Amino acid sequence: MKADSGARMRLNLLRQGAERKVLEPLRLHGWIAAVERESAGGEEFLILTAARGDASHRVALLYSCASSNALYKQLATEVEHIFFNGEPYHQESYASGLDKPVGPVDEFPALLVQWNEASRNGKFADVASEDFGPPTRRSMRILLSETPIEAVWLRLRQLQSVTLAEKMIADRARRESASLEPSVLRAKAEGVSYALRNAADYFRKGDEHAIGQRIVNLYYGTLSFAFAEILASPSSADTLETLENSTKQGHGLYTVDAVDDGAKAVAVGMLGSGFFPAWMAAIGVTIAGLPSRRPRSPQDLATVNADTWILVEDLFATIPEVADLFADIFDTPPRWIRPAGDMEANLGQAFGPGAPRSQSYIKLVDQFGRLTAEDIARFPGPISDIREVDSKGDGRHYRVLVKHEHLPQPWDALELHHSPFERSALLLPIFGVIHQYRVICLVLLYALSIIVRYRPSLWRRIQDGDLDHLRALIDAFIAVAERILPQAFLETVAGQPVFARQPAGF
Incomplete structure (x- = not known):
């Protein structure tokens, strides 16, 4: 035997x-x-x-x-x-x-x-033809340029052409197995073209003005990008006219001055009507308990669902790209954390026969050392077995178990934010469920634009008064938004990932 x-x-x-x-x-x-x-x-x-x-x-x-x-x-x-x-x-x-x-x-x-x-037949392999289905374009766009943001804007300017916008939407409809009538396709293309022209005008004019005007222009430019995103979706029944009608009911956001008279304690919230909830519905985000009327005081704010509003300070805390300035100004913890590999914890399961792993350990790194284990538990995703480990003086590190069944890597199970300035970050959602970075930026731009336009005394204190420490934070955020938002919306309008780097950046 x-x-x-x-x-x-x-x-x-x-x-x-x-x-x-x-x-x-x-x-x-x-x-x-x-x-x-x-x-x-x-x-x-x-x-x-x-x-x-x-x-x-x-x-x-x-x-x-x-x-x-x-x-x-x-x-x-x-x-x-x-x-x-x-x-x-x-x-x-x-x-x-x-x-x-x-x-x-x-x-x-x-x-x-x-x-x-x-066994070849001339220059060709002597094999039977294989049916790979109809040929398609690559599912992503890779843009190489010495100035990546210029490459992004070049593609956005191309879509200002109704003809090219129509071709883009038709191609996206094929990829998403959607059927569009020619008249609907044309109307969508005209709406996308118009919205992108508006966005480009607002972003370009922002460069020519002082910081206050740049904030207002960036808000309206981002709003136009959101219009284009909805119209470009083959599954959306919205037209430019219906979106314009939704804005007639307001933008769907509001601000309330908190008890503290500083900008950091201004609250911004979401209403049940107007453009913003229409946008959220278009991207599949549902938020319950939205107020139908705008709260006008801290007392009113206390009566509405706490998940439907957020402080400006907390919005800044959700922007990883300005985290160093935020930590210098505020004592509160960030609302994001950086994921990292954990080879030590996975060593026993990394190799060997058997089924692919369905769960893996990673580290979540808080470089400022302000987040507790209870804070980590609030982050979204299939995270468990949270435990603080030795960071060796590098902030605070938490080892967590991520379940990723049917997914090759633990990162694939997490809704991570990526940008040219932050390789990957896990964000704490605003309004309870919104993790999309472009949406968070629009909400913050809305709040800042309200301060600029309707709170001139507060804005003057930020400009050159006792709140001037916030000016550097706002300047940094505006610079980040001008670089990241056009690329983020190019992705959502075209319906495909976009990687824009310098030639040696890969």
């Missing part, structure tokens, strides 16, 4: 080696490859066949070079080439008197090239 068990084990190893080193490479090049015969009678070997076009071949694969000369001679009458596992061991002795080539299986790739060359 022991001998039989050993023979079966060796034959199984031989099959695995044949599949990896011979059969898979053959199939990769269009050959029909299979195991014709196998033997475990003391000296394990396989007979392998391959066919492509009019060509056919048979080779043998031995478990060991140290097989009997009789076996070598027998196989030489059946195959054109004999391979063996491992390195040669007295090959001249064991394989003497043969008229067929013998060598280690690692030499098979060179033989495969010869077979391919001999």
Whole structure:
């Protein structure tokens, strides 16, 4: 029984080696490859066949070079080439008197090239045509430019053409298996073109004005981008007219001055009517308990659902790209955290046979050391087993378990934010459920634009008074928004990821 068990084990190893080193490479090049015969009678070997076009071949694969000369001679009458596992061991002795080539299986790739060359049809491989379905464009856009934001704006300007916008929406509809009537497609294209022209005008004019005017322009430019995002979606029934009608009911946001007279304690909230809730519905975000009337005082604010409003300070805390300035100004914890790999915790499960991992450990890094384990538990995603670990003086580190069944990596199970300034960050949602960075930026821009337009005394204090420390934070946020938002909306309008980098940035 022991001998039989050993023979079966060796034959199984031989099959695995044949599949990896011979059969898979053959199939990769269009050959029909299979195991014709196998033997475990003391000296394990396989007979392998391959066919492509009019060509056919048979080779043998031995478990060991140290097989009997009789076996070598027998196989030489059946195959054109004999391979063996491992390195040669007295090959001249064991394989003497043969008229067929013998060598280690690692030499098979060179033989495969010869077979391919001999079986070609002119410049073409002699293989049957395969049906890969209709050809499609790459599912992402990679933009290389010395000035990446200029490459982004170039693509956005292209979509200001109704013709190109129509082609983009039609292509997106095909990818999403959506059907659009020609009149609907044309109306969407005209709306996208108009909205993107508006956005470009507002963003461009912002460069020419003082910070207050830049804030107002960026808010309205971002609002126009949101219009374009909704109209470009093949699944959206909205038209430019219906969106304009929604704004007649207001923007769907409001601000309330809190008890503190500083800008950080201004609250901004969401209403049940107007453009903002229409936008959220279009992107699949549902928020319950929205007020129908605008709260006008801190006392009114206390009566509405706390998940429907947020302080300006907390909005800034959700922007990772200005985190260093935020930490210098405020003592409160950030509302984002950076994920990192945790090889030490995953070492025992990283390798070996079996099903792919369905859960992995990662680290969540708070570089400012202000987040507690209870704060970590509030972040979204399939996170559990939260435990603080030694950060070695680098803020605070938390080890967490992420469940990612049917997903290759734990990051794929988390809604991560990426930008040119922050490789990846997990954001604490605003209004309870909104994690989309572009939406968070619009809400903050709305609040700042209200301060600029309707709270001139407060804005003057920020400009050159006792709140001037906030000016640097606002300046930094505006610079970040001008770089990130156009690219973020290019992605949502075109319906595909966009990677914009300098040529050496990859």
